[in-house]
């Protein structure tokens with residue numbers, strides 16, 4: 171077990187230490203605009219294998235490779251379709267990941283054994299600076315233990331990974347709060363595998379056509395062959411049993427009122443607490459999906475801290491980034507939803 175060092179992204183010497191450790195094949199958790207990532211040199215098979223060990227992640231769940239300049243892409247993939255360039259021009263650097271055919275430089279450990287690789291150019295200045303200084307592409311899944319909600323603060327990383335990684339680089343809370351939009355360009359029609367802050371409407375504006383993978387909104391059998399292995403695992407789950415309750419505030423409050431008991435919590439929107447019986451915690455404002463995305467994972471972790479056993483969650487609107495919020499909440503609820 172390595173002794174973990176907490177680094178401060180405001181100090182240039184700490185950015186350099188993080189970059190050096192990454193270059194040398196060690197694991198460093200670092201901030202991105204979406205969530206914190208658990209970074210390792212994407213080209214170093216041994217380093218990448220350690221990511222899976224530190225997270226307790228299944229080996230067939232591929233990693234996202236992070237770059238800081240467009241030119242780095244050429245070496246990592248065998249084809250760059252025109253759509254990739256158009257999407258990059260529109261949304262990179264930013265919270266969008268593209269899947270392309272991998273080159274021999276990407277070890278199979280990084281791609282989870284697949285012939286394709288997921289690539290993202292993050293916009294967070296700390297992530298960009300560390301990747302640039304490391305001089306190698308950085309493989310980084312979310313920096314949580316497998317099955318826990320993704321980390322949106324350095325404290326979340328400390329909670330999950332202390333003693334499992336070389337360093338955690340503190341760059342403050344993440345702005346977006348949910349993981350990047352993932353789409354593949356390896357299907358006849360581009361396909362959305364995971365919704366994020368770059369919305370389906372924004373992707374369609376560039377691509378024209380975009381299919382949405384059924385796993386975005388529906389439960390996929392554990393043994394099914396899926397286009398994105400990450401979607402078959404139960405993700406983002408707090409310890410409590412979570413149910414999404416779809417209905418207006420009055421109906422929600424009445425429902426929660428008839429289901430009071432030990433360890434019961436309501437997960438609602440800001441300003442609603444006073445109208446809901448029993449204990450409640452908020453995740454953003456009802457009319458503002460970006461605020462919900464930012465707050466959701468912290469709220470799910472908080473429910474664990476508070477000892478919640480049974481959680482009733484207000485249903486988010488599915489428009490724009492709301493689709494990503496709903497997708498994550500569905501997984502936290504193991505797809506349990508009731509309509510009032």
Ligand code: TXA
Nearest residue numbers: 204206207232286287288311312349350397398399400
């Ligand atoms: O915002 C993010 O994307 C964060 C930050 C750190 O960049 N990273 C992240 O990584 O969320 P991770 O490993 O937690 O999620 C990656 C997702 C998984 O669902 C994985 O199955 C999918 O992307 N994925 C990666 N490579 C793939 C591939 N070649 N084909 C299909 N799906 C892939």
Ligand code: MG
Nearest residue numbers: 311312320349
């Ligand atoms: Mg993850």
